Amino acid sequence: AMEETDFQDVLDDWFIESLNAYKDLHVYQLEHPTQVLEWTSGKTVCVGGHGASKNEILELLLPLKLFADENKGLCAERDFKVVHGGFTEGPVRCLRHVPGSRCVVTNDGLSSDLQVWSVGGDDSDVIRLTGRVEGRKRRTTKSVSGGGSRIAARLSSQVLHGAQSGDVQLTQLTSGQILYTLETTSDDPLSSLQFVSDAVFLAGASNGNVYVADTRTSAAPQLHPAPASPGESALWWTDASPRAAVLRLSSSGQAVVSDLRSPGGAVSRARLDVQSGRGDPEVGVSWAPALDGCIAVSGFGGAVQIYDTSLWATEPRDAEPLFEHRGHAVSSRSGVFVAAHVWHPERPRTLLSAASDGSVHVWDWVDQSAAGC
Amino acid sequence: MPEIKVTPLGAGQDVGRSCILVSIGGKNIMLDCGMHMGYNDDRRFPDFSYITQNGRLTEFLDCVIISHFHLDHCGALPFMSEMVGYDGPIYMTHPTKAICPILLEDFRKITVDKKGETNFFTSQMIKDCMKKVVPLNLHQTVQVDDELEIKAYYAGHVLGAAMVHIKVGLESVVYTGDYNMTPDRHLGAAWIDKCRPDVLISESTYATTIRDSKRCRERDFLKKVHESIERGGKVLIPVFALGRAQELCILLETFWERMNLKAPIYFSTGLTEKANHYYKLFITWTNQKIRKTFVQRNMFEFKHIKPFDRSYADNPGPMVVFATPGMLHAGQSLQIFKKWAGHEKNMVIMPGYCVQGTIGHKILNGQRKLEMEGRATLDVKLQVEYMSFSAHADAKGIMQLIRMAEPRNMLLVHGEAVKMEFLKGKIEQEFSVDCHMPANGETVTVTTNPSVPVDISLNLLKREMALGGTLPDPKKPRTMHGTLIMKENSLKLVSSEQALKELGLNEHQLRFTCRVPLQDPHSDPDTLHGIYLHLKSVLKGYTIQHLPDGTVMVESIVIKVSSSAEDPNTKVLLLSWSYQDEDLGSFLSTLLKKGLPSGLC
Numbered sequence: 001a002m003e004e005t006d007f008q009d010v011l012d013d014w015f016i017e018s019l020n021a022y023k024d025l026h027v028y029q030l031e032h033p034t035q036v037l038e039w040t041s042g043k044t045v046c047v048g049g050h051g052a053s054k055n056e057i058l059e060l061l062l063p064l065k066l067f068a069d070e071n072k073g074l075c076a077e078r079d080f081k082v083v084h085g086g087f088t089e090g091p092v093r094c095l096r097h098v099p100g101s102r103c104v105v106t107n108d109g110l111s112s113d114l115q116v117w118s119v120g121g122d123d124s125d126v127i128r129l130t131g132r133v134e135g136r137k138r139r140t141t142k143s144v145s146g147g148g149s150r151i152a153a154r155l156s157s158q159v160l161h162g163a164q165s166g167d168v169q170l171t172q173l174t175s176g177q178i179l180y181t182l183e184t185t186s187d188d189p190l191s192s193l194q195f196v197s198d199a200v201f202l203a204g205a206s207n208g209n210v211y212v213a214d215t216r217t218s219a220a221p222q223l224h225p226a227p228a229s230p231g232e233s234a235l236w237w238t239d240a241s242p243r244a245a246v247l248r249l250s251s252s253g254q255a256v257v258s259d260l261r262s263p264g265g266a267v268s269r270a271r272l273d274v275q276s277g278r279g280d281p282e283v284g285v286s287w288a289p290a291l292d293g294c295i296a297v298s299g300f301g302g303a304v305q306i307y308d309t310s311l312w313a314t315e316p317r318d319a320e321p322l323f324e325h326r327g328h329a330v331s332s333r334s335g336v337f338v339a340a341h342v343w344h345p346e347r348p349r350t351l352l353s354a355a356s357d358g359s360v361h362v363w364d365w366v367d368q369s370a371a372g373c
Numbered sequence: 374m375p376e377i378k379v380t381p382l383g384a385g386q387d388v389g390r391s392c393i394l395v396s397i398g399g400k401n402i403m404l405d406c407g408m409h410m411g412y413n414d415d416r417r418f419p420d421f422s423y424i425t426q427n428g429r430l431t432e433f434l435d436c437v438i439i440s441h442f443h444l445d446h447c448g449a450l451p452f453m454s455e456m457v458g459y460d461g462p463i464y465m466t467h468p469t470k471a472i473c474p475i476l477l478e479d480f481r482k483i484t485v486d487k488k489g490e491t492n493f494f495t496s497q498m499i500k501d502c503m504k505k506v507v508p509l510n511l512h513q514t515v516q517v518d519d520e521l522e523i524k525a526y527y528a529g530h531v532l533g534a535a536m537v538h539i540k541v542g543l544e545s546v547v548y549t550g551d552y553n554m555t556p557d558r559h560l561g562a563a564w565i566d567k568c569r570p571d572v573l574i575s576e577s578t579y580a581t582t583i584r585d586s587k588r589c590r591e592r593d594f595l596k597k598v599h600e601s602i603e604r605g606g607k608v609l610i611p612v613f614a615l616g617r618a619q620e621l622c623i624l625l626e627t628f629w630e631r632m633n634l635k636a637p638i639y640f641s642t643g644l645t646e647k648a649n650h651y652y653k654l655f656i657t658w659t660n661q662k663i664r665k666t667f668v669q670r671n672m673f674e675f676k677h678i679k680p681f682d683r684s685y686a687d688n689p690g691p692m693v694v695f696a697t698p699g700m701l702h703a704g705q706s707l708q709i710f711k712k713w714a715g716h717e718k719n720m721v722i723m724p725g726y727c728v729q730g731t732i733g734h735k736i737l738n739g740q741r742k743l744e745m746e747g748r749a750t751l752d753v754k755l756q757v758e759y760m761s762f763s764a765h766a767d768a769k770g771i772m773q774l775i776r777m778a779e780p781r782n783m784l785l786v787h788g789e790a791v792k793m794e795f796l797k798g799k800i801e802q803e804f805s806v807d808c809h810m811p812a813n814g815e816t817v818t819v820t821t822n823p824s825v826p827v828d829i830s831l832n833l834l835k836r837e838m839a840l841g842g843t844l845p846d847p848k849k850p851r852t853m854h855g856t857l858i859m860k861e862n863s864l865k866l867v868s869s870e871q872a873l874k875e876l877g878l879n880e881h882q883l884r885f886t887c888r889v890p891l892q893d894p895h896s897d898p899d900t901l902h903g904i905y906l907h908l909k910s911v912l913k914g915y916t917i918q919h920l921p922d923g924t925v926m927v928e929s930i931v932i933k934v935s936s937s938a939e940d941p942n943t944k945v946l947l948l949s950w951s952y953q954d955e956d957l958g959s960f961l962s963t964l965l966k967k968g969l970p971s972g973l974c
Contacts, residue, residue: 005634015588016631019596056799063585074739076761078585078593082768087802125581125792300684308837 009165014330024066024350024364027327028080032056033358035097035282038104038339040119040193043067044083045342045352046104047360048092054185055092057106057127059084059119062362071294080360084120086127096151098159098173100232103130105159105173109148111135112163116173133159133176136167150193152201160208160215164189165203170215180215196260202246204238210246212260214261227256241287247295247309254316259311268312274300284341290348294322301330304353306365323363323365375823377544377572379809380816382419391446391785392419393548400521403430403437404548404574408448408480410728413490418449421457429458436517439465440550441534442472444480444728451477454505455498455714462517466525467508468533468654474503476613483702483730509535528552529563530764532651533658538568543823547778554636554770555589559620563766566780571821573780575771577787577810580796584767591759594621595628597722597758601643602636606718606755611706613699617724617762622678626695629677639681641696641705659821681705686712699725707732711751714743719755724762727933760934768796775804782819783808827857828865836868865924883952887962891934891944893969900944901925901934903969911964915957929954930961959960 018025032055033119034047061081068075091311093109104127112135115189120126136147149167152160158179162168168182168190188205195201196212208226213219226236227248234250241247244260245267246255253274257267274297283299293310305321312319316366328336344350350364378396391407401424406720409417424433431451439447439458450473453459465473479497484490494502509515516522518885520542525535529552537551547570557968601608612618618640623852625638681694686709696706702723710732713719734758735743743751755767766774783806787793793810800808809817830950837853856872858865875878905919908927918926930950936943946965950958 012627012631015592016628018592019599025589025592027589028583029586029769030583054802060583071739073756073758076759078590078761080585080796082583085799087798112598123792125795126796158730198727285906360817370568 013305014326020329021323021368022365023364024362025327026066026078026362027331028360030058030336030358030360031356033339033356033359034092034354035339036092037352037354037360038095038097038320039342039345040104042267042345046095046097046119047354048088050091050093050109050235055088055090055091057088057092057095057104057117058082058181059127066362066364069145072295079158084125084127086117086129088115088129093148094151096153096159098153098157100155100156101157103157103173105133105151105153105161107149107151107161112149112161112167114149114151114159114161114171127290131176133161133171133173135161135163136169136181150190150203152193154193154195154198160193160195160201162190162203164330165205165209168193168203181220182211182213183218184211184218186211187295191236194240196240196244199262202238202240202260203216203247204236206235206237206249207233208236208248210238210248210263212263222263224258227254227266227269229254235281237283237285239286242289243292245287245309247285247287249283250279250298251281251283253300255307255309255312255319257312266314268309268314270307270312271316272297272305272307272319273321274305279320281337282339284338285345286341287345288348289345290343293312296341296343296351298341300337300355302332302336302355304324304328304338304351309372322367322369325351325353325361325363325365327363328353328357328359331359332357356369374820375544377546377819377821378816379546379572379784379819380423381809381811381813382421382423391440391550391576392449394424394541395546395548395574397515397539397546398520398544400435400517400541401433402521402539403434403453404537405440405446405550406437406448406450406453407443407445410448410726411577412727418452421453423814426514429460431458431460434459434461434901435521436461436523436538437463438523438548438781439463439469439473440528440537440548441466442469442476443531443551444476446550447477448480451494451498451502454502455494460505462507463502463505464507464509464515464517464523464537466533466535466658468651468658469535470503470506470850471654472507472533472651475497479698479700479702480728483700483728490778511535526565527561527563529554529556529560533656536563536565538565538570541826544821546572547780548576549573549575549774551765552577552770552774553764553766553771555587555764557620560764563774567773567777567779568777569781571780571823572782572784572819573775573778574784574786575774577771577785577793577796579765579767579784580771581793582767583769584765587762587764590762591624594722595624596761597756597760598625598693598718599628599632599634601718601720601756602693604718605691606716606720607691607713608693608719609706609709609713609721610693610695610724611699611701611710611721612695612697612724618695620762621724624696626675626677634677636691637685638675638678639685639695640678640692640874641681641694654843669957683708700715700731701736702731702733706846710960711745714751714753714755717756720758721755722758722760722762754906768920771796772803774802775800775806779804780806781821782806784817784819785810786799787812789973825864829855830865830867830871832871833866833868840884885950885952885955887948887958889946889948889962889965890966891946891968892942893944894942896946897934897936900922900969901932904932904934904965907969908961908964927961928957930958932961932965 008103033051035050036048038046046059060084065075090108092106094107096105104117106115114133116131149161149163157173160170164187169178170180184223188207191206192204192314197360201216210224213221233253236248236250238248239351246258246260249257253272255270255272281299287296288294295307298304304325306323308322335356338355339354341353352362354360382392382395391405393404395402485493514522514524522540525536528534528536539546554562556562631817698704701707735761741753745751783800797808811817833855855866856869905925909917933947935945
């Protein structure tokens with residue numbers, strides 16, 4: 001165990017390094033750790049607790065200083081503001097904002113049902129439960145996979161959800177009507193669900209399969225089979241970029257980039273430097289919305305890594321991260337891991353990350369490499 | 374029902390003017406007496422008309438308590454005591470008493486000299502006000518009078534800041550002032566024991582924030598200083614007194630050492646004088662761990678930080694200078710500012726709030742052209758940075774404090790008309806206490822339920838125990854009979870006999886008599902016998918006797934029969950019973966009024 005002074009020194013070193021490594025850096029401590037980070041606007045983000053019983057859902061306003069571009073020096077406001085809050089009976093394992101509305105949808109990981117919340121306007125600071133959506137009934141007797149339902153939402157209050165590939169359906173929140181169901185005989189537990197356009201969505205399974213379907217047709221989905229992976233069966237996580245690139249990452253660090261339009265192919269590969277210290281990591285992998293070709297990876301340990309996929313080749317090689325945010329690991333004594341991260345939708349290098357010790361960091365990293373994003 | 378009333382004073386709905394009136398156990402206490410820094414007219418003072426429409430406040434207030442030296446908590450104190458009028462005691466901690474008058478005088482000078490105000494308190498008024506101050510020590514119970522007692526607790530936040538516990542009889546209130554729950558370099562965290570007050574009063578301003586870490590604020594400071602130095606610029610840091618200046622010096626010294634930086638750092642001499650004075654205050658006020666820090670760093674004996682000479686301001690190259698006063702309103706910091714303001718490479722870092730009318734306030738509001746004396750304009754080209762290092766509790770901090778004190782009710786004072794339903798719900802749920810949020814001028818009444826202690830006489834207790842068998846059981850309350858005597862300030866429960874004895878009274882017996890007419894042809898003795906038989910048949914289970922002296926007795930009730938010589942058939946039954954047999958007695962008189970059934974004897 002580290003001595004108290006050693007611990008403080010490490011912290012100091014990291015903070016000294018951070019002077020050049022980050023433009024902005026904010027470190028917060030939530031009362032309860034969150035596994036979800038979801039933008040509800042360009043300046044507000046939702047978090048939720050995942051304890052066994054009563055939890056809080058909070059909508060936080062990011063510090064004004066972060067956005068004060070011209071008069072940044074004159075703004076001393078560095079704190080999060082809790083603008084709305086509510087209580088939920090179960091854990092919050094997945095949380096999605098419904099675009100164009102003040103609604104969010106959550107899943108507790110215990111069943112495939114969803115809870116619908118109204119985040120409130122200026123009149124009230126309370127986040128209220130306004131409805132529920134029933135998930136599709138199990139066709140098999142398999143128990144719900146570890147993560148519960150994945151959720152994706154689009155305009156007109158339509159929510160895509162499901163825990164397994166065979167359960168995916170699109171529900172109209174206002175009427176409860178089921179507008180579409182994914183027709184497939186497979187029953188792969190899902191690790192992600194996202195819209196890649198108004199009507200086309202991607203369902204990423206934990207076994208590495210990716211299903212692409214169009215909600216306007218009842219045609220069977222297009223299957224992008226899991227990349228070949230040596231050794232024991234790995235878990236996979238998926239994210240699709242705005243430029244139709246699909247990234248898949250395995251629990252052993254194998255990364256594959258493919259094109260959404262060509263199933264079965266692979267554009268590039270890499271082996272990422274992820275220490276799988278944890279048995280069952282909650283991995284987050286995401287394309288940068290405003291930084292071409294860059295991705296962020298978290299969940300394997302206490303760091304968030306940024307990689308530049310444009311440096312990857314067709315043959316897999318070891319990839320070095322472009323940047324590593326080690327703030328959570330450095331400021332925590334025991335084995336902390338990053339539970340969630342998100343990129344800011346517009347600011348190219350701004351991210352938020354949340355760790356298992358309740359810390360939430362907002363950071364704007366400096367690209368110190370010669371080439372890259 | 375006994376109750377505690379809390380009213381935040383003042384007009385307007387903005388935060389920034391702490392002044393709370395509490396009525397408890399017949400006492401009236403004013404908590405803080407702050408100034409609203411955003412207004413120039415009477416709106417900056419609390420609305421004392423709530424206490425009384427005309428005249429002085431002395432007879433209406435039992436005491437005034439000031440939590441700490443920030444102007445939004447004590448800025449209106451001289452106005453209240455000398456211009457409105459209050460001559461009672463004003464309680465505050467020793468450091469607050471030492472620092473308050475200095476801040477008030479600075480504030481007065483700026484307001485009167487710079488802004489030309491006339492209706493403002495004078496220097497003499499500040500002095501007269503401070504004469505009424507009674508200093509407090511931490512954790513020491515002070516009797517304001519024989520019923521009201523107060524105690525100060527450590528609040529963190531700034532030097533000398535206190536939370537205060539107010540008690541009258543069995544009712545109590547705790548007021549937090551400003552506090553913080555995370556210790557920093559020179560101040561510990563607030564602490565209070567499980568005092569379980571009826572009401573815990575706290576400002577809610579920061580209840581909905583989640584604070585950025587101290588380290589990140591420091592990082593920003595170092596980054597800004599470093600960037601300026603790297604480009605050859607000069608950095609001016611106007612500071613007020615100890616505390617913040619000392620802290621920032623330690624930070625820069627550590628940084629300079631780590632990074633092997635060569636640029637000079639200076640502190641102005643005005644700062645050293647004040648610093649040494651306050652250093653002593655710090656030592657007695659802070660805890661062991663912090664005391665060690667100061668002993669190690671023997672006040673301004675730094676390796677990299679040297680005393681400033683005014684001629685250095687013209688030296689070429691980068692440098693950092695700490696200078697007073699803190700708001701750039703006069704003195705050395707202003708002189709240096711004038712020299713350095715014209716160059717973009719330079720920087721001024723304002724580490725705290727600046728009062729309206731000061732240069733500090735103007736540049737923090739983005740003003741880039743300043744009017745100086747003699748109509749000269751100063752172009753502000755240097756970089757202006759506003760950094761807040763003040764330590765405040767946040768959402769988590771409030772919950773921690775409630776957990777520590779375990780109040781029965783929570784009261785959050787907030788100036789803004791904001792909705793805080795979520796926080797209210799959170800507190801109510803987690804602690805099962807009512808959470809009140811009065812607006813300025815609104816009174817909250819909290820009903821208290823104080824226990825009233827009563828002594829019970831040993832005889833009475835033994836008698837009751839003999840009846841029931843087992844000792845009194847809190848889970849099985851039983852009705853008991855006794856007499857409650859209030860003598861002086863104590864209450865006791867005694868048996869009736871003992872009460873009578875103590876009061877010097879004789880026990881009286883109460884007897885009822887009743888005459889019932891009865892038509893009966895028999896002789897008196899025979900009628901009596903008929904009555905005897907009748908009652909025996911009706912009242913089974915009772916002791917009924919026909920006595921040789923010519924009476925029938927039912928339990929203790931006596932029945933006689935008599936008649937007049939003129940009308941021997943009209944009998945008169947005389948019934949007599951004591952108070953204890955009231956029920957039976959009334960029953961018998963009603964029964965006998967109906968007459969005897971025929972066929973007896």
